[in-house]
Each structure stands twice: as structure tokens, then as C-alpha cells.
Amino acid sequence: MSNRSEHKHYLLIFFILMLIISLISGCATSSSPSQGGKAPLWVGDKDAVYPPDEFLAEVGEGDSLKGAKSNAAGAIAQIFRTRVKVDSEIRTRYSDITGQDGEILGMVTQTDFDQKIGQSSDQSLSNLKYGESWTDEMGRVYAVAYLDRAETGNLYRSRIMDNDERVAELLGRARSQEEPLRRYAFLDAAHVYAEANQMLLEQLEIINMPMARSIMAPYDLGDLRASKADQAASLKVRVEVSGDPEGRIEAVLSDWVTGKGFSVSEGGDLFLTAVVSISPVELNNDYENLSWELNINLMDTSGYPAVSLPRQSRSSGISASAAESRAYNDMAEMIQKDFNKEFMAYLTSFLEK
Incomplete structure (x- = not known):
């Protein structure tokens, strides 16, 4: 290769590298908020840039671009939170049926009661978009989030x-x-x-x-x-429990039945049974310890098994009565949570057939 050809070859490589660097720099600049100077119109008057009949928009501010976006999204989420009541039971049941974890339809405002609004609003507000961002002379960042109404x-x-x-x-x-x-x-x-x-x-x-x-x-x-x-109401459930002399577990199961809107009846077509077993156990601690076992079975109106739930665990207390009380409390919690979850899964199973 001649010196002239080699020189042209290196120049071509140089220009290609400079073009790549320029493109990368341009992308980085466009993703960063504009800084200083006069505040953009949308900072003080968002409606002038995002007409309310076309957009649902809010401006957020923070110490960083991420924080400003989160606060803007949170402001939009707050509009939904204050005006739309989200039934947590329906929301959970919908997720169970559809398999869409966490969000009703995958496009409903995040209104988790244990989380601050805005922490994950951008992930749960479907079709949420972000417009311009700007940083003032003090380093405060502003960003706009919006939903296109149509x-x-x-x-x-x-x-x-x-x-x-x-x-x-x-x-x-x-x-x-x-x-x-x-x-x-x-x-x-x-x-x-x-x-x-x-x-x-x-x-x-x-x-x-x-x-x-x-x-x-x-x-x-x-x-x-x-x-x-x-x-x-037409579903009548017969409840029978053995190993429960004071009727504590029978009462919990009966409450579960009526909580579902069903009826407790000695002549019920549905049969809900439970076997309770509690016995002392020696452990290397300073407490009274018990081992407990609970087996629950629900039969449908045709006599076929619908839901079965065996559980066993241990409980401890400063006295035998305290340990026993804790054991019954644990069993009651298991019925309200685990057994109910299994029952709802049983109902959902029919939808797949």
C-alpha cells in the first residue's frame, strides 16, 4: 500500500471515530436536562404546553432527574388515588385469575397502601410519558410527566x-x-x-x-x-372438627364460611372437616413447647375432595396455656390465609378447563 493510500485510510478511520463520538455525545446530551437560563414555559404554566383537553400532565421537581420524574409521576398517581377506590381483595383476585402480577389489567394506577406514591408510579401508570426536563441555577431539577388522553x-x-x-x-x-x-x-x-x-x-x-x-x-x-x-347463600356447609374440645377451630372455620357468604348448616351439602392434634414437645429452651397439627378438608356437593390443607408447626410460651393459646392463634391465621388461598386457587382452576 502506498503512503498516500495509507494516509487516506487513516483519515477515513479518524473521521468515522469522530462521527461515532459525536453521536454518543449528542445522545448523552439529549437525555440530560437543559441547565440554567430562563425557565421553560412548562415549568410555571404546564397547561400552555400540554393543553388539559389533550393531556393529563404534572410537573415534578427534585434533587435529581430521577427524583423529579418520580415526583411528577406521583402527582399524576395522586389524582387517581384520591378519586378512584381500589378494592385490594378484587385486585388480588384479579391477579390470581389473569396471572398479571400486582396490577389490575397491567394499566391501573399504583395505589399500594404500604408504599409512597411515586416510588414506582412510572412502572404502573400505563402509557405514562415524560417530556422536557430543566435544571435551575441552584441545581434543582424539574421534569414533566403526562398521559395522552386520546x-x-x-x-x-x-x-x-x-x-x-x-x-x-x-x-x-x-x-x-x-x-x-x-x-x-x-x-x-x-x-x-x-x-x-x-x-x-x-x-x-x-x-x-x-x-x-x-x-x-x-x-x-x-x-x-x-x-x-x-x-x-345457597351453598350450605356442614362443619365438623375433632380434637377441638373447646370449639375454637370450629368457630374459626364457621367464621370463614360465613365470611364467604356461605351458610353453616348441619345438613349442608358441602362438608368441611378438620382434625386438630396438640402435644407437648421437649426443646432446649426455657419455655413450654407444643407441637400442633391441623388437617383441613373440604368436599364438594358431589362428595369429591375440593381443598385439602395439612399443616404442622410448634408454639412456645411462658406457660402451657400461653403456648396453647399461641398454637390456636397460629392455626386461626393459617385458616384465614393459607386455607383461603387454596380455596380461591380451587375456584380459579375451573376457569382453565
Whole structure:
């Protein structure tokens, strides 16, 4: 290769490298907030840049760009939090049925009661976008977050319509069931979808009121609630517990039954049984120790096993009575949490068939 050709070759490489560096620098600059100078119009008057009839926008500020964005998203989330009531039980049940972890439909405002709004709002507010950002002379960062009302409204409307179809399908399957508990399972699922849709509709009213008013559900939510309640009341459960001389576990199981809207009856078609066993155990500590075992079984109206839950553990206390009291408290908590979870999983299993 001649010296001239070699020189041109190196110049070409040099120019390519400079172009790559320039592009990288440009990208880094565009992702950073503009600094100093006169504040952009949106900082003091967001409506002038993001017209309220087209956007739901909020400005946030913080010590960093991440903090400013989080506060902007949190401000939007707060609008939903104050105006839309999210039923935590429906939300959990919906996640169980759909497999969409944590968020109803994957597009509902984060309103976890144990978290600060804004911590993860950008991940849970569907279609949330960020506009410009700016840093003042004191280093304070400002950012704007917004929802496009038309675009986001269409997402909500589409999901609401899909859910309405699911409700109609589940109601049809409920009517075709002969076994009462299975009929209840489909009514329960239809009710969950309908309640989730009601929450979505309330949010859509905030995002795009005309679009929300144009949606007509093919069912009456009040009638659906009543149908589920009537079916639950028709389910009569016989409760029998052995090894429970004071009736403590029987009382807890009976409360669970009535809490579901079912009826406790000696002539019940559903059969809920439990066997309790408590015995002292020697451990290397300064407490009285007990070993306990609880086996719960629920049979459907045809006599087939529906839910089975065996559990065993230990409890300790400063006296035998204290250890026993703790054992019963642990068993009661297990019934309300673990057994109830297994029962709801049993109901959900019918939806997959």
C-alpha cells in the first residue's frame, strides 16, 4: 500500500471515530436536562404546553432527574388515588385469575397502601410519558410527566371491552354448571372482572370523560353482585372438627364460611372437616413447647375432595396455656390465609378447563 493510500485510510478511520463520538455525545446530551437560563414555559404554566383537553400532565421537581420524574409521576398517581377506590381483595383476585402480577389489567394506577406514591408510579401508570426536563441555577431539577388522553383512553376502552366479553362468557358458563360450587366459581370470576372494569371505567373518566360515557356494559353490575351473593347463600356447609374440645377451630372455620357468604348448616351439602392434634414437645429452651397439627378438608356437593390443607408447626410460651393459646392463634391465621388461598386457587382452576 502506498503512503498516500495509507494516509487516506487513516483519515477515513479518524473521521468515522469522530462521527461515532459525536453521536454518543449528542445522545448523552439529549437525555440530560437543559441547565440554567430562563425557565421553560412548562415549568410555571404546564397547561400552555400540554393543553388539559389533550393531556393529563404534572410537573415534578427534585434533587435529581430521577427524583423529579418520580415526583411528577406521583402527582399524576395522586389524582387517581384520591378519586378512584381500589378494592385490594378484587385486585388480588384479579391477579390470581389473569396471572398479571400486582396490577389490575397491567394499566391501573399504583395505589399500594404500604408504599409512597411515586416510588414506582412510572412502572404502573400505563402509557405514562415524560417530556422536557430543566435544571435551575441552584441545581434543582424539574421534569414533566403526562398521559395522552386520546391514546391512553383507547387503551382503557379496548381493555374494558375485552373484559366485558370475558364477563359475558363466564356468566354463560355459570348458567351451564350443575354443581353449585362450580357455578359459584364462574360467578365469582365474572364478578371480579366486572368490578375490575368498574375501577377502569372510573379511571377512564379522569383520562377521557367522553370516551368513558360512550361505553355501555352488556350486564348490570348490581345484578351480578346479587347473583353471586344469592349463589353463595345457597351453598350450605356442614362443619365438623375433632380434637377441638373447646370449639375454637370450629368457630374459626364457621367464621370463614360465613365470611364467604356461605351458610353453616348441619345438613349442608358441602362438608368441611378438620382434625386438630396438640402435644407437648421437649426443646432446649426455657419455655413450654407444643407441637400442633391441623388437617383441613373440604368436599364438594358431589362428595369429591375440593381443598385439602395439612399443616404442622410448634408454639412456645411462658406457660402451657400461653403456648396453647399461641398454637390456636397460629392455626386461626393459617385458616384465614393459607386455607383461603387454596380455596380461591380451587375456584380459579375451573376457569382453565
